Amino acid sequence: MSEPQSNEPVDDSGSLDQVPNxxxxxxxxxxxxxxxxxxxxxxxxxxxxxxxxxxxxxxxxxxxxxxxxxxxxxxxxxxxxxxxxxxxxxxxxxxxxxxxxxxxxxxxxxxxxMSDELEKRREALSECLRLLKADDRELIQARYAPGENGLKVAERLGRPTNSVYQSIGRIRKVLFDCVTRRLTATARTT
Amino acid sequence: MTPRDLAKLSPELFEWLEALCEDRLSPADAQRLEQLVLCDTTARQAYLAYLDLHGTLHWNTAFGDDGANFEPAIAPRLASETSAETLAKRGHRRLLILAASVAVIAAFSFSIGRWFVPNNDSAPVAVKDEPKSNLSDAGIKNERGVAQDHEDESPQNKPLVLTDRPKSENIVAAAPIAGRDPKTPNPSDKLVANDPRSQRPFGNAVTRTAGSVQGIVAVINEHLAAGWKVQGVEPSPLADDAEWLRRIYLDVVGHIPPVEVAEKFLTDRDARKREKLLDSLLDDPAYVRNWTVIWTNLLIGRSDSRDVNRPALQKFLRENFAKNRPWNEMVAEFISAEGAFDQNGATNFLLAHLNNQAVPATAITAKIFLGQQIGCTQCHDHPFNDWKQDAFWSFNSFFQQTKVARVDRSDGTGKMKSQASALETKPVSGPAHFENRRGVALVAYPKFAGTAINEDAETNRRNELAKLMTAGDKPQVAEAFVNRMWDHFFGYGFTRPVDDMGPHNPPSHPELLDHLAREFVASGYDCKQLIRWVCLSHAYQRTSRFGKSNDQDNPETGASPLFSRVYVKGMTAEQLYDSLLLATGADNTPLATGDHDRRRHEWLQQFVHAFQTDENDESINFESSITQALLMMNSDLTQHALSMDRGTFLEKLTTSRDPEAEKIKRLCLATLTRYPTPKEQQALRRLVHEGTGSRTNAGWQDALWAYLNSSEFVLVH
Missing domain, CATH: 1.10.1740 (Rna Polymerase Sigma Factor; Chain: A)
Structure with a gap:
């Protein structure tokens, strides 16, 4: 790791040698x-x-x-x-x-x-999220709120841990399958 | 990857991927997942796509859909975790780099002043124009919300956040004499004992009497020798007294021998000195301490995250190991314990694992007392061993009546002072309910190893289980314990892993294991006797070094262990901590006090991470790296370890009137339990002289540091 020229004053002109453009x-x-x-x-x-x-x-x-x-x-x-x-x-x-x-x-x-395919899957994901049932979408959003995990969500909702894990797993699988289907469909139509 | 491709994949794959996303994949399942992903392209793609999905969900809720909303995420959380002083010392270089890069982005899109809001608490820098979410039970409406009330774990602000954990390069830089480490001596430097006396460490009389220590030791010797013969292996020579002494101390009492003991033992001419030393160690209070540590870690783990009363469990273990309580009785206590966790320490084992419908309690009871891994059979039949899914739930059914209660504790004035957890038995009858893989609901009645018990409410199921587990001539409990003990002393057990026994994983020496288990039961589950048998066996007297004649006996390569030598182990964190204190005299508190135990436990917390998995796993992120250990020990202690303060080893060494050569010998003996080789003597003399001058005694400090940093110090060999 080389030392950057950090003691130089940073200026907005951004000369290529000093700071990235x-x-x-x-x-x-x-x-x-x-x-x-x-x-x-x-x-x-x-x-x-x-x-x-x-x-x-x-x-x-x-x-x-x-x-x-x-x-x-x-x-x-x-x-x-x-x-x-x-x-x-x-x-x-x-x-x-x-x-x-x-x-x-x-x-x-x-x-x-696989990176191109994965990129396409990420695009399809937002559509699949939209298609989720409202309850499911709320649960998955709660799960992925910053700092959360399945265990904490279960505690917050007062549901048995195993059942929350199962629900979250089911929703993730639904999303996964939805994305896969959408990609196959686009592949066929184009 | 099409839906049709995916349909061909095993449904287990998705179960494992799910567990992986929630940080609850057991190491055993991780191995199976790895196998599958390695040998099947579609499985590999599914793995990538699944984790990518998981990560995208995570990233998008934290940073927005496409990373365009990335800027707020780079708000630096300056010096939030440690003092500015430490930061300046360790993270200086990183700080500069980050300041530069943050400044660049700041120049690009924001005004510079905003990023460097002084921020001394651990909350992330507030991002004014970002809507805050209200985290409610119903979930979050705002996808891009930044939850401010979870600052300690919220990852959302991390991508460019400064942390100043010591990085390896800083650690190296902090070592005063990096590069001057006298190398661990080459095996040929050191002579193997060729004193004829030490070839026969226990004198001449080896009379064979069944059940006697000599008789059982002879059986061990015969079985192992037979294996060597078949495999064409010559065992390693006997270990010299120094190697043996260090090893038996670490194994039996958990720390290196004090220098005075080492001096005395190495000059002792008694032909039976090894046997005598072992006897004295088994009666040493440190024996009780060591096994209390080992079993506390096995029973409730090192992490403080579970609601248990650790001191009470330790007290229970101390009392029981002190009176050498038969192992079957101790197991029965853990299984059937009732009452408050401060009054009955044995309750803490189950209290730690009753979460999640007692699934962890079921799996862990089987694992540590029966040496059987059944965790995955809660969902499906075991692919390899005998356990079926219904057997898991039949076992689980024994814990069905067990409930955790909270008891108020008052101070006598009537005011409530605190709460204690307690194990209670509720009169519950009937079976446990579970679902099989096809979603069919099934029931399981309490049944252990083929014996069913009455499933009515009056029968106390855990009492029955305790009886069933510990009954018979050779219950699995005995075999599992013998295997674990063997593993403890030799570095490998008869099975690998030591707690995965069963027909799918046959032991390396089935007859010997069987014999020892029977003798163990016949001895009345006498733990100290079992240790005597193992430690007095010829194999345990051998050196850990190996030559051409037995280099094939290397379990690290996956070969079945032949025990033609004693395998090298890394010190545990506790062994290292205690050995450091003992060698340096850094702590004036005697090792065997509660105060010492508490401090060591606090020190350990930085390495431990507990998972809420079905087996309540935890990982200990501890590298047996002495430099790291020293740095991580609270710094006063570290300073003291190398200081000349009154009472430290260095102070005593440097103020003594002994000649220099004598001091060097003593230094080596105190740290590595052996005398220095001539080469080392020379190197150390130079080191000591270089250090003198401006800083008196600095050379001695460097020499001690060098020894503590050698790999020889952190290994049990």
């Missing part, structure tokens, strides 16, 4: 969700994925001058993320890692291969 910032901003999802498939935990994203962002910013405009920002930042995931796994190794290195590398490779 507007295009870089835009690419960076737009890539955040994709990058987060890419990391999540490899660490399985949203909190950890956010932390790794944060570490990745630090590196991205310190190395912005190495990025060449016109090349794929996602490919470039994905490599940085992969390295950060590796560091995270090293750190966690003595604790508990759910999955093996082989698993992670296979999944990461497929994630890149």
């Amino acid at each position: 507007a295009e870089f910032v835009q690419l960076f901003t737009k890539s955040q969700r994709r990058l987060f999802l890419f990391i999540l498939t490899q660490v399985n935990n949203t909190t950890d994925a956010e932390e790794i994203l944060q570490d990745t962002n630090v590196i991205i910013w310190s190395k912005f001058h190495q990025f060449q405009l016109g090349t794929s920002f996602f490919a470039w930042s994905g490599k940085i993320a992969t390295y950060e995931i590796l560091k995270y796994r090293e750190k966690k190794r003595a604790g508990r890692l759910l999955f093996s290195d082989e698993f992670i590398s296979r999944v990461a490779a497929d994630a890149i291969e």
Whole structure:
């Protein structure tokens, strides 16, 4: 990790050597969700994925001058993320890692291969969310409210944990199937 | 990936993915999920798409649909978790980088001043123009709301938030003499005991009497030797006294031997000194402490998140281990315990696991007392072992009458002071209800290992279960305990994992396990006797080093253990903490006090994360890394460990009148329980001299630091 020229005063003109230009910032901003999802498939935990994203962002910013405009920002930042995931796994190794290195590398490779399809699925998801029954939509929104998880939702609603897990699982599966169907349908019509 | 592709996938896959999204996938299921995802492309795509869906839902509610609403998320939460001082020390570099990057974005779209609102509490910086949601029972109407009242766990503001947890690079930088670590000696540096006496550590008389310690030890020796012969393996030579002493201390009493004991033991010429030492350790108060720690961790975990009375459980364990209470009686106490958690410490085991329709209680009881993993059979028949789904619920049915009650505790003046949890038995009759995979509702009556009990309300089911579990010549409880003990001392049990026994996972030495379990029952479930048998076996006397003749005996590669050597283990967090204090004299509190236990427990909390899974798993994120441990110990203690304050090891060492060579020997003995090699002597002498001058004794501090940082210190070998 190289030191950025942080003691220089930041000016709005944004000379390319000193600070990233507007295009870089835009690419960076737009890539955040994709990058987060890419990391999540490899660490399985949203909190950890956010932390790794944060570490990745630090590196991205310190190395912005190495990025060449016109090349794929996602490919470039994905490599940085992969390295950060590796560091995270090293750190966690003595604790508990759910999955093996082989698993992670296979999944990461497929994630890149599948990234267009996944992007389409994300678009379809908002439509599928709209189609949910009102009750179901409320439950899934409660589940994904910041800081929430199935357990806390169950406690708040005063329902047995298992039944809330089952409901949330059912809704997620409904969404998953809905997205899959929509994608198959679009594939046929185009 | 089409609906038709997905239909071919096993429904289990989606169950596992679901559990994964809620952080409740058990390690065993994770392994099965991994297998499936690795060997099936569609399963892999489903995995990716499912997690992507989960992540998208998470991201969108936190940051908005497409990341366009990203800016508020980068509000830095400066110095929220630790003092500015620590931040300046550790996170300085990161702070600069982040300040730079945040500043850039700020220049791009916002005025700069807004990001650096001084913010000393842990709440995220308020984002004025973002609507706040009202979190109500009905759920959230506003998808993009930022919930302000969940600041401690809310991830929504994190992507560029500063945290200043020590990163590995900072840790390395903090080590005073990084790179000067005298290397762990190469195996050839160290001579293996070739004193003829130590080849026969217990003297000559090995008379074979069935049931006697010698008789059982002889059986162990024969069984293991037979295995070596079949596999063409020569066992490792005997461990020298130093290696053996350190190991038996860590295994039996949970910390390294004090330097005075080591000096005395290494010069002792008694042919039966190992046997005598073992006897004295079994009578040591530290024995009680160590096994209390081990079983507290197994029974309720290290985390403080569950509503239990930890001190009361520890008191129960201390009293029982102190009088060497038969193991079957202890198990029966845990299973049938009743009353308030402060008055009957044994209740805390079930109290920790009765959440979620006693599913964890069912699974964990089977796992730790029976060595059987049945967690997944709550939903479906076990794919590999004998447990069927109805067997899980028949077992679960024993806990059906058990309820958690709250009892008020008053101080005598009539005012309510506090509340205690209690285990109560309610007169409930009839079966447990469950659904099979097809959604068909089924019932299960209390039944254990083929024996059904009366399902009426008058029969106390847990009392019956306690009897059933501990009855017979060789109940599973005995076999599971023997296996666990063997694993504790040798580093591997007869099965792997040690708590996954059953026909699907045959033990490495079935006859020996069977024999030991029977002898254990015949001894009256005498835990100390069992430890004697294991620790006096020839195999346990051997070194952990191995050569060409037995390099195939390496369970790490997946091979079945042959016990032709003792396998190296990492220290547990508790062993490391206690050993550090013992070696450095950093804490003047004697180890065996409640005060010490409490401080160690607090120290441990930073490593532990509890999951609310069906088996109430927890992970301990502890790397046996001494530097990390030292840094994480409260800093006063760390400073004290290396200080020259009165009473510390270093103070005593440096003020003694012994010659330098003597001091170096003592330093090595206090930390690694052995004498330094000539090479080490040389290196240390240099180190000690380099340090003197401007800072007197700095060299000694560096030397101690180096020893504590060596991998030899953190391993049990």
